[in-house]
Amino acid sequence: NAGVTQTPKFRVLKTGQSMTLLCAQDMNHEYMYWYRQDPGMGLRLIHYSVGEGTTAKGEVPDGYNVSRLKKQNFLLGLESAAPSQTSVYFCASSYSPSGGLNFGPGTRLTVT
Amino acid sequence: GIQVEQSPPDLILQEGANSTLRCNFSDSVNNLQWFHQNPWGQLINLFYIPSGTKQNGRLSATTVATERYSLLYISSSQTTDSGVYFCAVEETSGSRLTFGEGTQLTVNP
Numbered sequence A: 001n002a003g004v005t006q007t008p009k010f011r012v013l014k015t016g017q018s019m020t021l022l023c024a025q026d027m028n029h030e031y032m033y034w035y036r037q038d039p040g041m042g043l044r045l046i047h048y049s050v051g052e053g054t055t056a057k058g059e060v061p062d063g064y065n066v067s068r069l070k071k072q073n074f075l076l077g078l079e080s081a082a083p084s085q086t087s088v089y090f091c092a093s094s095y096s097p098s099g100g101l102n103f104g105p106g107t108r109l110t111v112t
Numbered sequence B: 001g002i003q004v005e006q007s008p009p010d011l012i013l014q015e016g017a018n019s020t021l022r023c024n025f026s027d028s029v030n031n032l033q034w035f036h037q038n039p040w041g042q043l044i045n046l047f048y049i050p051s052g053t054k055q056n057g058r059l060s061a062t063t064v065a066t067e068r069y070s071l072l073y074i075s076s077s078q079t080t081d082s083g084v085y086f087c088a089v090e091e092t093s094g095s096r097l098t099f100g101e102g103t104q105l106t107v108n109p
Helices: none
Strands: A004-007 A009-015 A021-023 A031-037 A044-048 A064-068 A074-078 A086-094 A108-110 B004-007 B009-014 B020-027 B028-037 B044-049 B053-054 B059-064 B069-074 B081-090 B103-109
Touching: A004 A086, A004 B020, A009 B081, A021 A031, A021 A086, A021 A108, A021 B059, A044 A064, A064 B053, A074 A086, B004 B081, B020 B028, B020 B103, B028 B069, B044 B053, B044 B059, B044 B103
Parallel strands: A009 A108, B009 B103
Antiparallel strands: A004 A021, A021 A074, A031 A044, A031 A086, A064 A074, A086 A108, B004 B020, B020 B069, B028 B044, B028 B081, B053 B059, B059 B069, B081 B103
């Protein structure tokens, strides 16, 4: 049981490049989330999904898109990366909206 | 949206000491969770505690929902307890967690 996995672990992009972060969970959880963590701050919700085929905006959605084509996967896309998107990105899943969150190991993204 | 304030922002302890971390929130909540982020960045769910008291080994947590605060107790601290402790809440009108800014705990040997 791998829990929540994220790929890649590290990435460096140039301004304007695009990329996709992949999150996968093997716990059959309905709910999945993408957060970003910046120095000295807590985690801020980017987008989330309440089930396969659904997505919703979180607190800081601008500049990101997501897709949940399969229940076990939640993809986060950056179409045109900006230096302000330099951050550590965490994916999480839960069995219910009030259930305990299970976090992935994080992806450290640097945009130069 | 709901406001979440954690105190203290930083805490330094000697191994073996006890500590109390506080989380205040500005509105009624459905859900409150405590997380530990270790020095390698991994986030671990410690407690799901919208009300009442729970204990897990040397850690325990109490949430007084009517007074809008939660406390995390760490007893006989160890160096492995170092890291950042986050409180996160879900307001009754919402469907997502809002995180506080965390308490940075350093336990020295």
